[in-house]
Amino acid sequence: MSPSTIVVKPEEKNVEVWAPSVRERIPGGIAVGALMAAMVGMLTLAVVNVFTTASPAFNTWVHNVGKFWMPGAQGIGPYSGKETLALVGWLGSWVIMHFALRKRDLKVSRWLIVFLVGVGLATTLIWPPVFEYLGGHG
């Protein structure tokens, strides 16, 4: 190939270049609401599970909650109700907190720490030896 046939192409842009946002600053409360709601959902699941372990009557009620709407809940068992209550806790608290915090520019850093503590607590509570102990079966 002779030098005269080489086509010099412009340098390809292989990275995304982001211009600073021109939009108005979005309050941090919206992110905080989403984070806290996720934490509430996880804690709801963990706490409900502890109480179902402790109380057969509550366990039956939780199962009935699942049977109220979830397909196959009879076969799934009380787990269907635990999922339902966690879902209600998560989405319900999200709606409430979103509208309560959407105009407040909260510091995400502080609430991220709260979130991590809550997630750590929820994780501890779903570890079977822990919830069995708290439920009186340890």
Place this chain on the structure above:
Amino acid sequence: MTALEDVREIREASTTSLVGVILIMIASAVGFTLLTAPFDKLLGPGGGALPAAIHGLVAFLYLFVGTIGLYLGWRLLTGHIRAFADLQLLAVVAATFSFLAICFGNWLYIYYRAPVADSPRSYFVKNMPEVHKIFFEFKEFGALFTLPLAVCAAFILWRYGVQTLERPWLRYSVAVLMGLAFFYLVVAFGLGAAVTKLRPA
């Protein structure tokens, strides 16, 4: 046609072509398998064979997406991310796979805990109670944690858009959410695979 137009044409065609090729490959593989192979044998003999196959497939795809998301989350955390749009898309895909894995997991759970002597739960309770009481129960709850975490990450990425990149604690939050979602995914996937190996539904 100038060189610039040439490059643009290649780029615009590439995404559509990639999706098209992937769809054709998947359709070919599925079609070929269904037409030529005993698909029921592939699924296995158990009553929960179909939900088990779909649950496993979705969970595997989620693991694949989650791994890429973990890497992009790390790039976001350190402030070196280039593919922000990819991360936004990936976060939505991860949340979708989490939801699907939970739905099909519910279906499969019916067969797992069926009140018959040869169901996996009956087998474990009789022969290896700790497998059900510790590992399976932790897996079933931990798996649910992936959904709010993945949805929250996707929500922040889309709601704040480019502002996520400009605000360090939003970047940290999304990275933490993706990291935690990956952790619970791996716990659920690993324990689920182990339980299935011990006693398929």
